[in-house]
Amino acid sequence: MKSFLLLLLLCGLSLLGHSQKKITDKHITYQQERMVFKQWDAAKFTPKSGFLGLNPEYWITWALHPNYPKTDLRPLGPVGPQTQRLMFAAAMQNTDNVYKLHADTLRNTALSEASNYSSALSFADPLWQIYYRNEFEGLLSQADAELLSGLSAAEQKYLISTGLLDWYKEESHALLERLEIARSTTLDRGSRIMAYHRMLAEFRKLSASWESKKSRVKTYLAIRSSVEKVRTGEVPKPISSKSDIQIANDILKKSKL
Template structure:
């Protein structure tokens, strides 16, 4: 019973204190919070105010030791505030990082391009090779040695083989094909490789034209050889007949001399 009375007494003493509390509204604190957080740094809202002719003693007691405080914008997000400077520095560092990244990507792409132009392992992907030189060198790289004498007669084939022209063309074309393969697999500048293609293609065209000329002239050579052979046979017969006549005359002279 005694503890219940004590609790009621304490509760009765605390209720007037609780209901007697009043919310404190300090404009100076409120204005400072607004200035520092989100609102404009308003010099006209600094309290206490100077009053008439700056004679307010509370003003001097508050701002007398630091009169420049109302003039200095201390907001973190002010035009020159620390947070604004930090954000500006972050943006500047981001732009600098993007510039470095762009420069690094440019160097990487340039290096990859130069590597692709230099390494012989990827020479088959060169656009000029794919569009032009691969087609021009296709008869050489895909050459069928058995088809070199196609379309010719037996005599013409025998003539080209007996004279060594077939072996000559096979050796020359093999040498050009090996040079082309070495040029495609070698590591060199793309311009040097293209010039090598052009030079080898000129040599191959010259060799091909010479071979086609020999193929076409083989029939002419055979016909001329047959004509010359026929022309030599009557001369041989006439010579043998003349030798026989000379022998008869010599025998007749010898027989007359014996008489």
């Protein structure tokens, strides 16, 4: 009896195992394919209406959804929500790139204008570094105590007593102050360079005038010394019909020799 029941159970399990099989529903398969990746093919909407539209399965399936086969509902379809989202994302990315380019342009323009006007970067100006700094070296490194170096005591005394030394100091200090103002003021680079150019011309003129005055001091002192000697009788006054101008010219010629 036990053997019979065991055999009956095994037969039942065998029949149950043979009765299981893979069920493939083409309608479900078509729907899965069209919703995921394939075309929204209206020809694959099954079941069909059949002969004279008498297929009951068609009416059961599509009677309440007559427009469903005509509407592409794929997320990645031509007008699907996922496609629209990707298009919007691409459009927003393009807009962001345009805004970024515009912002970068404004930033570069602002930096260029800032460097063009800022006094903090005037020391790094290529034209100042290459040319004007060397040309203004005498003014920038001027030491008032060395202005009379190389001159004799009499020449130094004369320049101090006549006020020529004070005149040159005032003029050079005023020019240096103007140069520092031009370098430290927020100013357009072109205007700054033009200011350098004008002040350089003034500095050259002032330096030439100062050198000329120093070179003439020795001649003037020699003339004055000769005149004093003549007046005091140290040098006999020659009897001559020459005028004072001719006598002065002769003295100048002798001093040059």
